[in-house]
Amino acid sequence: MNLPNYFLADLPPEASVGPAMLVEACQALKRNRERYLAGRTTQDLIRSLAEVGEAWLRPDYPLRALALEKGPAATGFSRATLAAGLDSFFKELSAERLLALVEQDLGHAHALDEMTRFERGRSAIAIGPEFLVHIAAGNLPNPTLASIVLGLLAKSAQFVKCAAGTSFLPRLFAHSIYEAEPKLGACIEIAQWHGGNQPLEEVLFAEADCVTATGTDETLATIRQYVPIKKRFLGYGHRVSFGFITNRVLSTRHAPKVASQAASDIAAWNQLGCLSPHLLYVQPGGEISPERFAEMLADELERREQTEPRGELPVKAAAVIATRRAFYEVRAAHSPGTRLWHSRNSTAWTVVFEADPRFQVSCLNRFVYVKAVADLAGALHSAAAVQGQVSTVGLAASEEQARELATELAHWGVTRVCQLGRMQQPPLTWRHDGRPALGDLVTWTDWET
Amino acid sequence: MNSSFCLSDFALWLRESMRASTAKFGEAGVPPNQGLPEPNGPASLHFEALAIRLFSLQFQHNPAYRRFCLERGSRPENLSTWREIPAMPTAAFKELEVSCLPPEERTTVFFSSGTSRQPRSRHFHGEESLAIYEASLWPWFRRHCLAQNAAMELLLLTPSEAEAPGSSLVYMLDTVRKNLNQPETVFAGRIEQDGAWTLDFDAVLSALEASATTKRPLFIAGTAFLFMHLLDHLAGLNLRFELPPGSRVMETGGYKGRARALPREELHGSIAERFGIARSQIVREYGMSELSSQAYAVSPGSGRPFFRFPPWARAQIVSPETGQEAGEGEPGLIRVFDLANVYSVMAIQTEDLGVRQADGFELLGRATLAEPRGCSLMSDTNELAELLPG
Numbered sequence: 001m002n003l004p005n006y007f008l009a010d011l012p013p014e015a016s017v018g019p020a021m022l023v024e025a026c027q028a029l030k031r032n033r034e035r036y037l038a039g040r041t042t043q044d045l046i047r048s049l050a051e052v053g054e055a056w057l058r059p060d061y062p063l064r065a066l067a068l069e070k071g072p073a074a075t076g077f078s079r080a081t082l083a084a085g086l087d088s089f090f091k092e093l094s095a096e097r098l099l100a101l102v103e104q105d106l107g108h109a110h111a112l113d114e115m116t117r118f119e120r121g122r123s124a125i126a127i128g129p130e131f132l133v134h135i136a137a138g139n140l141p142n143p144t145l146a147s148i149v150l151g152l153l154a155k156s157a158q159f160v161k162c163a164a165g166t167s168f169l170p171r172l173f174a175h176s177i178y179e180a181e182p183k184l185g186a187c188i189e190i191a192q193w194h195g196g197n198q199p200l201e202e203v204l205f206a207e208a209d210c211v212t213a214t215g216t217d218e219t220l221a222t223i224r225q226y227v228p229i230k231k232r233f234l235g236y237g238h239r240v241s242f243g244f245i246t247n248r249v250l251s252t253r254h255a256p257k258v259a260s261q262a263a264s265d266i267a268a269w270n271q272l273g274c275l276s277p278h279l280l281y282v283q284p285g286g287e288i289s290p291e292r293f294a295e296m297l298a299d300e301l302e303r304r305e306q307t308e309p310r311g312e313l314p315v316k317a318a319a320v321i322a323t324r325r326a327f328y329e330v331r332a333a334h335s336p337g338t339r340l341w342h343s344r345n346s347t348a349w350t351v352v353f354e355a356d357p358r359f360q361v362s363c364l365n366r367f368v369y370v371k372a373v374a375d376l377a378g379a380l381h382s383a384a385a386v387q388g389q390v391s392t393v394g395l396a397a398s399e400e401q402a403r404e405l406a407t408e409l410a411h412w413g414v415t416r417v418c419q420l421g422r423m424q425q426p427p428l429t430w431r432h433d434g435r436p437a438l439g440d441l442v443t444w445t446d447w448e449t
Numbered sequence: 450m451n452s453s454f455c456l457s458d459f460a461l462w463l464r465e466s467m468r469a470s471t472a473k474f475g476e477a478g479v480p481p482n483q484g485l486p487e488p489n490g491p492a493s494l495h496f497e498a499l500a501i502r503l504f505s506l507q508f509q510h511n512p513a514y515r516r517f518c519l520e521r522g523s524r525p526e527n528l529s530t531w532r533e534i535p536a537m538p539t540a541a542f543k544e545l546e547v548s549c550l551p552p553e554e555r556t557t558v559f560f561s562s563g564t565s566r567q568p569r570s571r572h573f574h575g576e577e578s579l580a581i582y583e584a585s586l587w588p589w590f591r592r593h594c595l596a597q598n599a600a601m602e603l604l605l606l607t608p609s610e611a612e613a614p615g616s617s618l619v620y621m622l623d624t625v626r627k628n629l630n631q632p633e634t635v636f637a638g639r640i641e642q643d644g645a646w647t648l649d650f651d652a653v654l655s656a657l658e659a660s661a662t663t664k665r666p667l668f669i670a671g672t673a674f675l676f677m678h679l680l681d682h683l684a685g686l687n688l689r690f691e692l693p694p695g696s697r698v699m700e701t702g703g704y705k706g707r708a709r710a711l712p713r714e715e716l717h718g719s720i721a722e723r724f725g726i727a728r729s730q731i732v733r734e735y736g737m738s739e740l741s742s743q744a745y746a747v748s749p750g751s752g753r754p755f756f757r758f759p760p761w762a763r764a765q766i767v768s769p770e771t772g773q774e775a776g777e778g779e780p781g782l783i784r785v786f787d788l789a790n791v792y793s794v795m796a797i798q799t800e801d802l803g804v805r806q807a808d809g810f811e812l813l814g815r816a817t818l819a820e821p822r823g824c825s826l827m828s829d830t831n832e833l834a835e836l837l838p839g
Contacts, residue, residue, distance in 0.1 A: 315769060315780045316802065319816030322769035322782060323800045326538035333520035334513065334545060345771045 003066075003175055008191035009167040017191060019199045025189050026159065026207040030131055033157035036183035042112050045152055045184075046098040052173075052180050053093025056086065063176045067169060072311060074168040075141075077270060080308040085269050086169075088425040089142045093149065097428045102153065104429050105439035112155065115447055123449065126442035128154025129209035129232065135195070135223055137214040138166030140269045143236075145173050146428070146437070147212060148188065152177075154441045159189045159204060167192040195219065201226060210234065210441060234440055236433055239391035240361065243280040243420050244379055244405070245293070246397040250286025255296060258396045261421025262368075263300040265394055266349075267308050268424035271364045275392045275416070275423050278362040279369035281379040291339065294353035294370035298341035301349040301366065310348045310366050320363045321347040328352050357382035376405055380412050388413050391433065394420035456506050456549055460577050460791045463499070463761065464584045467789075470760055471588035496763065499788055500531035503795050510549035513541065514794050532765070532774065536784045536798035539739050542570035549792045550575045559617035559738040562672075562702065572617070572738045578792040582617075583624045585742045585789035589759040590625055593732050593745035596666060596695040602633040604656040606648060606671025606679065609636040613646075617738045618701065622670055633665075638675065648675055650682050657690050657724075666695035669724070672702040677711050680719045691725035698726060701734035717748060735812060739797050741789035744809070755806035762787040766805045767798075769816070780804045780813055 003010060008017055008025065055061045064086070071082045103109055106126050108116045115123040132151045136144040144160060148170070151158040160170055171190050178185025193200060195215075201223075205211060210232040213223045220235040227233045243265065249258050265277050280297070282290035313321075325347075331338040337355030349366040357371045359382055373379040383390070393414050397405055406417040415434035416426065431437065505525035508515050514537055518524065523535045539561075541547050548555065554575040561570035574582065595601065603626055607613065610623040626634050637652040660667040671679075683689070698720055711719075713733075721728045728748045735756045736743035744756035744764065758764055765774055766781040775781035783803040786796050802813040 313770070316814075316816060319769040319782050319800075319802055322772070323538070323540070323816050326798055327540040327544075329520070330517060330538055330541040330544060333516045345773075347770055 003171075006178055006185070007171060007174055007189060009162065009171045017193065017200065019203050022200055022203045023207070025191075026131065026157075026203065029157035029159065029187060029189055030207075032183070032186040033130065033155070037152075037155050037157070037187045040155065042102055042109060042153065045155070046095050046102075048177075048181050048184060049093060049098055049149060049152060050095040052176050053090045055176060055180070056090040056093070063172050063179070067172050071168065075166075076311055076313070078309045078311040081267065081270060081311065084267075084308065085140070085142060085424070088268075089145055092428040098149075098153070101429045101438060105436040106442065112153070112442070121449055123447045124444050125447075126444055128156045128442050130157065131207055131209050132156035132158045132441070133204045133208040133211045134158065134160045135201075135211065135213035135215070136160060136162045136166070136170065137219075137238075138163035139272045141166075141169035141173075142269075142273075143214060144170045148173060148177075149428075150438050150441060152184065152187075153438060156210075156441070157187045159191070159208075161201075161204065162190065162192040164192050164194045196222070198226070205231070212236070232441075234435075237389075239274040239389055239433065240386050241275050241277050241390060241392040241394070241423060242359070242379075242383065243277045243394040243396070243423070244376060245280060245282045245420065246401055246405075247283040247286035248398040248401065249396045250282070250288040250293060252287045255286070255288040255293060256300075258420065259293065259296040259300045261396065261419070262297055262394075263304050264421045265423040266301065266366050266368050267304045267310070270310055271362070271366055271368070273424055275426060276364070277368065277394060277423060278364075279360055279371055281357070281371055281373045281376075281382075283375060284372050290370060290372035291353050294339065294351050295341060297368070297370065298349070298351040301351065302343065305343060305348045313347065313365055317363075317365055318347045321350060321365060321367055324363050324367065325350055359383040359386050361386075376408055380408075390414050392416040392418060392423050392426075394418055394423040396420040456510060456791060457577055459499075459503060459506060460581055463788060463791065464581055467584050467588065467759075467761060471592075496761070496788070497531050499761075500534060500786055500795065501525070501528060503788060503791065504528065504531075504534045507549060507794055511547065511794060513545040513547050517541065531786060534786065534796045536786075536796040537794040538798045539570060539737070539800060542572060542739050543568040546571070546573065547793050548573040550578070557620075558615055559620065560615040561738045562616075562618075570738050572793055575792060578741070579620075581789050581791055582620070582741045585759065585761065586621050586624060587628055589743060589745065590621070591628075593747060594625075594668065594670075594697055594699050596697065600632060601629065601666050601668045601695070601697070602656075602660060602663075603629075604635050604637065604653065604660075604667055604669045606653070606669070606675045607636060607638040608640050608646065612636075612640060613638075618672075618736065621736070621743070638671070646672070646675060648678055648682075650679070653679060654688075657692075660693060660696075661690060664693045666693045666697075668697050668699070670699040670701070673700050673711070673713075673716060674702070676700055676716060676720060680716075680723055683723050689723055689725065696724070696726055696730065698724065698731045699734055700731065701736060737799070739790075739793070739799075740785060740787050741791075742787045746809070746812075753806070753811055755809040755811045756803075757809035758785070758787070761789055764803070764810050766803055766810060775805070777805060782816060783810060783812075 005011060056064050068079050068082055071077060072079055099109060110116050111126045115125050117123045134147045148158060162170055167190055174185060174188050174190045205227045208231055211227050212234040213220055214236045217237045220237055224233055224235060243262060245258060262280055282293050284290055325342055328338060328340045332340045339353040342350040351368055351370060353370045355372060357373045360369045362368060373382060393409050395402060395405060395417055409417050508518055508525050517537060518535050521535050537547060550573055555573040556576060557574040557579060559572040605622050607619050607622060610619055613619045635652055635656040637649050638646045639649050641647055717728055717731050720731055731748055733746040734743050742759055742762040744758045746754040746756040748754050763786045765784040767784050768775045768781045780802055783799045783801045785799060788795060800816050802816050803810040804813060
């Protein structure tokens with residue numbers, strides 16, 4: 001299947017984008033929005049988006065087939081990893097879930113369409129930015145796809161700037177929107193270049209009403225500096241995540257399921273997202289000890305490698321894993337408090353068990369730490385270095401415990417608690433870094449009657 | 450060699466072998482950068498036999514290494530080639546005492562570079578191991594860094610031995626100084642409170658000016674990072690020098706943990722321009738505190754420079770994915786088998802990436818994130834971003 005050259009990212013790599021071309025593209029987007037998008041109702045947009053979502057879930061959908069066929073070479077993820085990741089996103093892209101998002105973030109299904117009564121004597125309407133620019137980090141596609149969905153709901157013209165070499169899936173998604181409704185597709189632009197290209201980015205920031213950016217704190221600080229002060233800037237910094245497993249779920253019968261859930265979180269997008277666990281804190285005292293659990297997880301990751309292989313890595317990333325493994329191999333040979341399991345003849349997966357509970361940032365690509373802690377308070381104490389930077393905690397606990405643990409995590413600053421096994425599958429209604437993602441895009445006009 | 454052959458016999462024997470095999474290459478009258486004679490390599494040194502012999506001695510005398518080997522299931526009796534000798538990761542030198550020397554015989558420790566807040570490698574030496582260190586470094590240094598029959602003065606962008614007794618680089622340069630019969634020498638490096646090195650620019654400038662007056666060739670050595678600093682300073686003053694003919698520059702090390710790095714090509718270009726020296730007179734050194742031999746690369750007229758170790762050390766490029774030797778042209782981690790590491794571990798797994806080139810290797814960079822301990826999350830995540838696809 002050949003895609004038409006519709007977006008800037010469709011152009012051959014040697015074609016370079018210049019500032020003048022970009023100004024033109026921005027203006028065309030704004031014009032198209034005015035003509036095709038600004039007047040649409042939320043219900044109507046939801047219907048269109050849900051159709052796209054449904055299409056992507058069909059095995060014979062040509063763009064899905066293309067994503068799975070060309071994706072491994074373009075993104076480094078294996079076909080099975082891509083399929084699982086795309087499914088988890090598009091299952092959420094249903095009319096029901098989209099409506100739930102609008103109602104949650106804006107309080108009313110029609111808030112974006114008309115003056116809507118919120119209380120006696122006060123109505124309000126939410127207006128999205130006319131022109132929305134996304135600076136995408138590009139380590140995995142789902143956050144970028146979600147940004148595009150939010151922008152369409154906000155009825156914004158959108159420019160998605162992907163990091164060089166990462167536009168493949170956002171591009172296919174934009175094509176799917178274009179295919180379903182060319183007029184909607186005409187309000188989206190996808191491009192890619194190496195970040196920090198000032199002449200190009202200055203054009204975007206000058207044209208934008210709102211800029212969202214994902215990346216390291218350093219990247220965000222740089223971008224923020226160039227976004228004019230009057231424009232809205234939404235920065236999503238890099239976060240880390242971890243799992244917490246209580247001893248109550250570590251019965252001989254139940255533990256294999258927990259190990260399988262943990263493996264799902266590690267395999268999903270090869271652990272490269274902010275929502276992927278760097279480590280798992282495990283409470284001793286169950287039938288299965290933390291160390292034994294680490295071993296079970298290693299077995300499970302080995303099985304996963306058969307069904308959902310990690311795929312090839314660039315040599316530097318593989319060398320980082322090999323170097324870290326070597327470090328723990330030395331430590332394991334000399335201390336009973338450290339153990340190491342890993343795939344043979346490949347860097348496909350690695351489990352390090354350490355008695356030392358200090359939080360450890362993983363080198364990712366399916367490299368995970370398992371550490372023993374007495375309780376959640378102990379885990380949080382050990383993770384003090386990352387307090388305020390934790391996105392998600394995947395919890396494996398009994399139902400009675402879960403509420404209390406989630407509340408404790410909330411007070412410590414964790415913005416999302418979910419079941420282990422679902423860390424990389426946030427719902428569409430997820431409040432990104434604790435903020436309403438759609439709600440943050442709009443500006444309200446209150447009308448007191 | 451018989452069964453009672455011990456480490457000190459090996460050390461003595463190795464030193465003699467080194468002397469014999471290198472006697473020719475200092476005196477052949479061949480300028481080091483053109484038409485190098487092939488070193489007397491494998492055949493005369495019996496690398497294979499020596500490596501296996503040394504492995505079994507180190508297995509016996511180095512407890513930290515023995516445990517590591519046993520954990521891997523490697524024992525001297527079930528090896529068939531030196532290529533199977535387990536390589537100790539350099540990180541082990543940070544965690545453990547990787548030494549065959551009993552504590553009372555350790556007279557010197559070489560630390561890896563870095564600030565006092567980071568864990569550093571420790572390589573213990575005694576009298577005999579330092580003698581090998583010196584015997585190993587000198588002929589290969591002389592072959593690559595010295596002009597023939599020319600008296601040189603030294604400008605060293607490092608602290609002196611007295612100020613930095615734990616630096617293998619400083620020890621090496623000091624040995625060079627002694628072997629050259631103590632010529633006029635300036636140590637222009639200073640040590641900051643946190644252990645990092647800086648430069649005394651005044652000392653550097655007066656040495657450069659003096660050399661311009663006396664017309665005696667100068668040998669300048671330092672880390673890439675300090676060269677970069679010096680070049681910035683000279684550019685700021687708009688100063689340029691014409692070093693006397695026969696002068697040489699030796700540059701070593703990377704920019705580990707530094708905010709700014711300069712591509713090698715650019716660094717050498719600036720050095721050549723600021724010091725009025727041909728690029729072929731700039732030599733790169735690859736060395737580390739965990740080794741006792743150094744590799745050198747000279748800028749050839751064409752093609753990319755690659756490093757070569759002396760005949761008693763060999764570099765292997767290992768696929769990080771499989772741990773097996775990488776194919777021709779395939780990048781991988783550099784593993785060094787250095788027979789001169791008699792009293793520690795001969796087989797060292799570095800964290801550097803390289804690619805094989807003829808009988809040497811090209812250096813591609815480092816493969817570490819921040820240390821598993823001790824560094825901030827910030828630098829971890831920033832470095833991680835580099836590894837993510839795209």
